[in-house]
Amino acid sequence: MESNTDVINEPKYPTAEAAPKFPVHPVTLTRWRLKGLIGYYRIGPRIYYGESHIREFLERCDRKPKTRCERKAKGVKEAA
Secondary structure, rough: OHHHHHHHHHEEHHHHHHHHOOOOOHHHHHHHHHHHOOOOEEOEEEEEEEHHHHHHHHHHHOOOOOHHHHHHHHHHHOEE
């Protein structure tokens, strides 16, 4: 369990900065948040995703970040 000091000192990212860590579009990250799939902090009117929220989501969903090249290469068929 995290202490209050850990939560205060934890790096926090707004949606636009957190989305590339998955990598998904910011709207997808917002949908996940609204479905309760990922934790977040609300500070005033703004939404932030903590490093622990991102790590827990990736571990739970076994979703590993991939680069754009890796995603494209997965869909490319090899020439015979």
